[in-house]
Amino acid sequence: MKNIEFIDVPSIEKAKSRKIKSKYYDYNFNPTLKTLDALKNKKYFIRTYGCQANIRDEEIISGILNRLGMIKTNNEEECHLAILNTCAVRENAEDKVYGQIGDFKNIKSKNKDLIFMICGCMIEQKHIIDLILEKFPYVDIMFGTHNIVDLVTLLNKYFEEKKRYVFVSSREGDVFENLPSSRNETYKAFVNISYGCNNFCTYCIVPYTRGRERSRLSKEIIAECKELVEKGYKEITLLGQNVDSYGKDLNNGDTFAKLLDEVASLNIPRLRFLTSYPSDFKDDVIDVMAKHDNIMKFIHLPVQSGSDEILRLMNRRYNSKEYLDLINRIRSKIPNIEFSTDIIVGFPNETYDQFKETIDLVQKVHYTSAFTFIYSPREGTPAARLNDNVTYEEKVKRFKELVAALEKDFDYFAKKMIGNTYEVLVEEVSKKNKELLRGYTENNKIVHFKGDKNLIGQIVKVKINDSHLYSLFGELVNE
Ligand code: SAH
Ligand code: SF4
Ligand code: F3S
DSSP: OOOEEEEEOOOHHHHHTOOOOOEEEEOOOOOOHHHHHHHTTOEEEEEEOSSHHHHHHHHHHHHHHHHTTOEEOSOGGGOSEEEEEEOOSSHHHHHHHHHHHHHHHHHHHHOTTOEEEEEEGGGGOHHHHHHHHHHOTTOOEEEOGGGGGGHHHHHHHHHHHOOEEEEOOOOTTEEEESOOOOOSOSSEEEEESEESOSOOOTTOOHHHHHOSOEEOOHHHHHHHHHHHHHTTOOEEEEEOTTGGGTTTTTOSSOOHHHHHHHHHTTOOSEEEEEOOOGGGOOHHHHHHHHHOTTBOSEEEOOOBOSOHHHHHHTTOSOOHHHHHHHHHHHHHHOTTOEEEEEEEEOOTTOOHHHHHHHHHHHHHHOOSEEEEEEOOOOTTSGGGGSOOOSOHHHHHHHHHHHHHHHHHHHHHHHHHTTTOEEEEEEEEEOSSOTTEEEEEOTTOOEEEEEOOGGGTTSEEEEEEEEEOSSEEEEEEOOO
């Protein structure tokens, strides 16, 4: 078995005391001749789990590997280097990854030269690294979310010494610019505006896996967006775990509202942002949204629970009244606005009455769509230390009750769209029916319709004829 070298390991304790002062660097591409020789024209495979932050990380990793002369493949059986880019937000996310790591045992036994790497949020946890080292001896390299910029250094070491490596450092204050990037799509793009999170919701692992919140400089964000507009991109989504606190660490007067206004003025056809934090969502953002037609009138505004006591235990800094007041304030200035949300069911010791308060809130807001989760304890987070008197069966029951309540609204909104014409950004040929194209509306509803493949990446008008709960069917409208 190969020796293991620990270049740096994660620590939940260190993660809690991370400093806020950000430092800005230019990415340094530093391959040795050995690395270039070993990887030139070889194929790499990368699979990403989790959120948009991880998808964007995949694009950076691909950019680095492409710059090394490597070629992307979707077939893990024929690659020279494989990377699993993991998510740790819930147990089922991690279970999927363990299954996939298991599948690589066979692939690696047939292809001894394969370099097998794991990165992403799971690798920011010491107990997971220990488990992988012990159970999966064929994993060669593990690196953390802050170490993507060290990928080439790691490969240089690997080709020098051929050991197993673990590299997870707490460089949470660092922001790297001029990163290589190979975007997955040619018409829609994610642009990071900040990294990390300072909120420490008691159930959530993200502040530990992604570090303290740090904002990119607005001139860098705007330059990146400008380039996307020039390349003909149709949609930009500005990304941050909490976009509303953009700029707080910069101390130069920059705010999310100002940034949003500037990006919208670049005239990208569609502009979105993810994710908003209710008590940080300020009225100046509502005004900027109302001012620009190209900012989509659809907001993802996670509420997590409708019970004030549960919100307090979750360390969410608002109550249900403040949340509803915000929704009403936004609706009064932007009447056609629609909302989606995230909700966690079965937080430790949640009573049935507290759960019912979530149902009440949902019935007041009327969401167009929602992501619902059963609470999953995450090692090292405060909530994971709470005893829990609610059985898993009871949580599943409440989960189903919540989904049924939400689906009444989804159905209402979907039916209301029948007979009307909407702008649809065309994404791909439908996987289920090759005759149809698949795209999505301003409010993120999936639409299927007949059309030519060359419409992919374009915004077209589609009249809706039929609706299902989670997708719509329509026909192209020629102008
Ligand atoms: N920064 C974003 C995304 C966080 S992760 C935000 O604050 O909304 C996406 C969603 O996963 C969260 O909104 C929450 O609803 C859910 N989630 C996070 N940790 C969880 C846990 N331990 N169990 C169940 N759901 C969780
Ligand atoms: Fe997690 Fe809360 Fe931060 Fe979202 S805001 S990433 S839920 S800690
Ligand atoms: Fe998952 Fe990490 Fe995103 S835990 S949800 S990939 S920030």
